[in-house]
Amino acid sequence: MxxxxxxxxxxxxxxxxxxxxxxxxxxRWEMTINTDQGALPGTLTLQQxxxxxxxSLISDQGTLEFDGGMVSENKIEWVVEVDAGGxxxxxxxxGVVDGDMITGTMDFGGYGGGDWTAKRVQ
Numbered sequence: 001m002x003x004x005x006x007x008x009x010x011x012x013x014x015x016x017x018x019x020x021x022x023x024x025x026x027x028r029w030e031m032t033i034n035t036d037q038g039a040l041p042g043t044l045t046l047q048q049x050x051x052x053x054x055x056s057l058i059s060d061q062g063t064l065e066f067d068g069g070m071v072s073e074n075k076i077e078w079v080v081e082v083d084a085g086g087x088x089x090x091x092x093x094x095g096v097v098d099g100d101m102i103t104g105t106m107d108f109g110g111y112g113g114g115d116w117t118a119k120r121v122q
Contacts, residue, residue: 023074023097024048028121031057033106035114044118046076053078074098 029044042059053069053076069078074097082089089111095104100120107113
């Protein structure tokens with residue numbers, strides 16, 4: 001009986017650790033996008049609801065809003081659609097969260113790509 005109680009308590013603690021390990025990216029992040037055309041600073045605002053991710057990116061180029069993104073462990077991903085002179089391009093964003101930093105890559109729908117970093121605003 002004592003072994004069963006110890007085992008149940010151990011499993012409960014492990015379950016709590018797994019739930020607590022889920023990354024929470026909600027908040028404002030100072031972002032730098034790096035492409036062949038140079039660096040573009042911006043502000044990334046993320047809203048997380050479980051594994052669902054939405055938000056916006058504000059830069060000198062304007063505001064891009066998105067939803068339908070995902071958070072899985074320490075990885076995030078979302079897609080934004082950009083009007084490029086009447087042709088819409090999907091930009092796929094992927095990142096890895098490490099505490100208050102995110103590093104990631106982007107794909108401009110087959111028209112190139114780049115990388116990006118973001119630091120949480122305290």
